[in-house]
Amino acid sequence: MQTASALPNPQPASKLTGLPPVNRVASVDAFRGFVMLLMMAEVCRFSTVAEALPESSFWQFISFNTSHVSWSWASLHDMIQPSFTFLVGVALPFSMASRIQKGGTKQSILIHAVKRSLILIFLGVFLRSIDAKQTYFTFEDTLSQIGLGYTFLVILGFYSQRVQIWTLVIILVGYWLAFVLYPLPQPGFDYTTVGQPTNWPYNANGLAAHWNMNANLGFAFDRWFLNLFPRESPFVFHRGAYYTLNFIPTLGTMILGLLAGNSLKAGTAQKKKLQFFIVTGLALLALGVLLHITGINPVVKRIWTPAWTIFSGGICFLYLAVFYGIIDMAGYKKWSYFLLVIGANSIAAYVMADGGLRSFISSSLHTHLGQDYDKIFGAAYATVVNGILVLLIMWLILYWMYKKRVFIKI
Numbered sequence: 001m002q003t004a005s006a007l008p009n010p011q012p013a014s015k016l017t018g019l020p021p022v023n024r025v026a027s028v029d030a031f032r033g034f035v036m037l038l039m040m041a042e043v044c045r046f047s048t049v050a051e052a053l054p055e056s057s058f059w060q061f062i063s064f065n066t067s068h069v070s071w072s073w074a075s076l077h078d079m080i081q082p083s084f085t086f087l088v089g090v091a092l093p094f095s096m097a098s099r100i101q102k103g104g105t106k107q108s109i110l111i112h113a114v115k116r117s118l119i120l121i122f123l124g125v126f127l128r129s130i131d132a133k134q135t136y137f138t139f140e141d142t143l144s145q146i147g148l149g150y151t152f153l154v155i156l157g158f159y160s161q162r163v164q165i166w167t168l169v170i171i172l173v174g175y176w177l178a179f180v181l182y183p184l185p186q187p188g189f190d191y192t193t194v195g196q197p198t199n200w201p202y203n204a205n206g207l208a209a210h211w212n213m214n215a216n217l218g219f220a221f222d223r224w225f226l227n228l229f230p231r232e233s234p235f236v237f238h239r240g241a242y243y244t245l246n247f248i249p250t251l252g253t254m255i256l257g258l259l260a261g262n263s264l265k266a267g268t269a270q271k272k273k274l275q276f277f278i279v280t281g282l283a284l285l286a287l288g289v290l291l292h293i294t295g296i297n298p299v300v301k302r303i304w305t306p307a308w309t310i311f312s313g314g315i316c317f318l319y320l321a322v323f324y325g326i327i328d329m330a331g332y333k334k335w336s337y338f339l340l341v342i343g344a345n346s347i348a349a350y351v352m353a354d355g356g357l358r359s360f361i362s363s364s365l366h367t368h369l370g371q372d373y374d375k376i377f378g379a380a381y382a383t384v385v386n387g388i389l390v391l392l393i394m395w396l397i398l399y400w401m402y403k404k405r406v407f408i409k410i
Helices: 026-044 046-052 057-065 077-101 106-128 142-157 161-181 206-211 217-228 244-265 270-293 306-329 334-343 346-354 357-369 379-403
Strands: 015-017 407-409
Touching (some): 026 077, 026 306, 026 334, 026 346, 026 379, 046 057, 046 379, 077 106, 077 142, 077 244, 077 306, 106 142, 106 346, 142 161, 142 244, 161 206, 161 217, 161 244, 161 306, 217 244, 244 270, 244 306, 270 306, 334 346, 334 379, 346 357, 346 407
């Protein structure tokens, strides 16, 4: 494999570069590495162990936090996507400053943003289409969701923080109002026809009913929009209730990250930055909880409600505070090397985790080590034994790339 430094005039939007990314903040890379580690660790399938050991409260706890919740609130696993999205915003002030420093103009930065957006959108579609008979056009993948809003985020990056905050408010309030104005189903509506399980216990009443699963504006939009694309069969509903329109409040998550990135890049004292992260995180967290318990807006990750943007954004600020306080302020960096290796190559890590490589490694291990090699500690722990080895091999690939100074960028 050649690095971009060995290629003539490397100009494509997606490239390999032989130089380490500039202006990197160690705590941000470690935070990103932690998020990607959670995603890569899906291969361990901890829920399988919990099913085999139902009496173990430890494995039930691990299973809960490595799985998505059924509807409202969140587990640790549910924080992967908002954290990854939040960090896109955090990195933006640094990447824009770097491009301007290298002579980039507003026009060139916007052109690059559009290219990056398109690559992210279609990379997400590609990953969703693996094992499909034809291109599977849906846009709920994390990369597609980021791509749909990324150019707007870059445009906001040229404006003041005041404008950014007001844009965030308008996006969240406007999106909330659009759902409220969309009519509710008629009394007696059969929710199973739109993919809800029988006796689904999470349907709300009152104002919050406007965000019930597959009975809302996001669902109606997808029933129209996704059927504009060629499909094996007409799109009827998404069983997980992930919508294309989620990209709008997802942009809100990126703007929260942008606000954090502005603070991180500012020349203020480290203590002031840490205080800002903690106070903002707690305030957002409290506001998200308040919106949910008052029925104004439920905290639901699957449909990315405005309350979820606020609630998860608060958690992201607190995560950043922890990593920033330990690594950049206190100077404890050595422990985070394992995470830095992943975080510095997050796109590669994402594709490894979501693109079929982990399945290939897993099947190869069974081929060469024996079909029952992972049962060395008993059948209940087989997925964990196999998963840890797969995870280690993926990390070693990223380590090799890190040592060879190969960083995949879009």
